[in-house]
Amino acid sequence: MREYLKETLIELCCAYTIISVVGAITNFIYGSETSNANVIIMFVFCAIAVFVLSLHKILIRFSPLVMIIIQFFVSLGLCCAVVFALSFIEPVTPRGWFEFLRSFLIVYVLGAGFYYYRVFADAKKQNDLIEQIQKDHQDRQ
Amino acid sequence: MKLNLYEDKNNTDERVDVYYSNMRPVIRQLIDTVNSDRPKLKGRPADEDLDDGDQILLDPKQIYYLDHVERKLFAYTRDGVYRIMDTLSSCEEILWNYGFVRVSKSNLINIYKITQLKPDLNMKVYASFDNGERICINRSYKKSFTEYLQRMRRMSE
Numbered sequence: 001m002r003e004y005l006k007e008t009l010i011e012l013c014c015a016y017t018i019i020s021v022v023g024a025i026t027n028f029i030y031g032s033e034t035s036n037a038n039v040i041i042m043f044v045f046c047a048i049a050v051f052v053l054s055l056h057k058i059l060i061r062f063s064p065l066v067m068i069i070i071q072f073f074v075s076l077g078l079c080c081a082v083v084f085a086l087s088f089i090e091p092v093t094p095r096g097w098f099e100f101l102r103s104f105l106i107v108y109v110l111g112a113g114f115y116y117y118r119v120f121a122d123a124k125k126q127n128d129l130i131e132q133i134q135k136d137h138q139d140r141q
Numbered sequence: 142m143k144l145n146l147y148e149d150k151n152n153t154d155e156r157v158d159v160y161y162s163n164m165r166p167v168i169r170q171l172i173d174t175v176n177s178d179r180p181k182l183k184g185r186p187a188d189e190d191l192d193d194g195d196q197i198l199l200d201p202k203q204i205y206y207l208d209h210v211e212r213k214l215f216a217y218t219r220d221g222v223y224r225i226m227d228t229l230s231s232c233e234e235i236l237w238n239y240g241f242v243r244v245s246k247s248n249l250i251n252i253y254k255i256t257q258l259k260p261d262l263n264m265k266v267y268a269s270f271d272n273g274e275r276i277c278i279n280r281s282y283k284k285s286f287t288e289y290l291q292r293m294r295r296m297s298e
Contacts, residue, residue: 060279063261066263115264116264119260119266120260123258126286126287126290133252133253133290133294134252134253136294136297137253
């Protein structure tokens with residue numbers, strides 16, 4: 001458990017650093033500013049993403065596709081709950097909900113697509129390695 | 142690898158000298174052959190009708206994969222299925238140099254018998270064998286499987 005927490009915290013630190021730096025660069029380019037509330041929401045979303053992705057060890061019995069779908073609904077549910085809770089402090093307009101869902105979906109679909117590509121690319125690499133090993137083995141015999 | 146054979150009818154001290162750069166699987170196999178202890182797995186036909194009580198020695202070359210089911214270990218060959226009286230982890234240790242790698246909690250596969258690795262639409266990757274069977278490569282073993290292939294590739298060069 002201690003090891004899991006340590007690993008998760010390191011991942012959270014790395015993810016949040018990357019996102020905040022990218023956010024700062026984007027703000028710098030477009031001349032916009034991020035509010036304190038946004039910074040906190042970004043951190044909470046990062047924590048949710050890291051936590052949900054770390055669940056893959058528990059979901060090992062499921063196929064990767066099922067795992068991705070489960071993680072999608074868990075993370076979407078948690079993020080929606082955070083936005084809903086925040087809406088009591090600062091109202092969220094229907095347009096705000098739409099933007100939130102769109103941002104969430106784009107990142108998730110891109111990530112899932114990359115994972116899907118990696119599965120096929122890795123299998124191809126492994127196939128090439130097996131072919132070479134078998135060829136060397138046959139040449140020796 | 143260069144092979145020199147010297148025939149001397151009067152030689153009373155037959156010997157094999159091996160000059161190697163590193164201990165590759167092929168060298169290990171050569172040593173095992175000279176020492177006459179090339180690993181053989183003792184098994185009995187899994188089908189009780191075919192089991193006459195005698196143990197059969199299985200050469201690793203014959204085996205496609207080992208499957209651990211309900212605390213029993215089975216070896217799958219082209220000709221049939223054999224019950225092995227050993228543990229999966231000890232087989233893994235013995236057969237490491239002979240192309241066997243762990244791909245899940247209960248499977249050890251022979252990479253020389255794989256015809257293709259193919260991912261399914263659900264992203265599970267399966268190793269297909271020329272007998273038509275296929276074994277799922279568990280994603281928690283993916284890294285160690287790739288490392289094993291890379292090591293075997295380096296060693297076979």
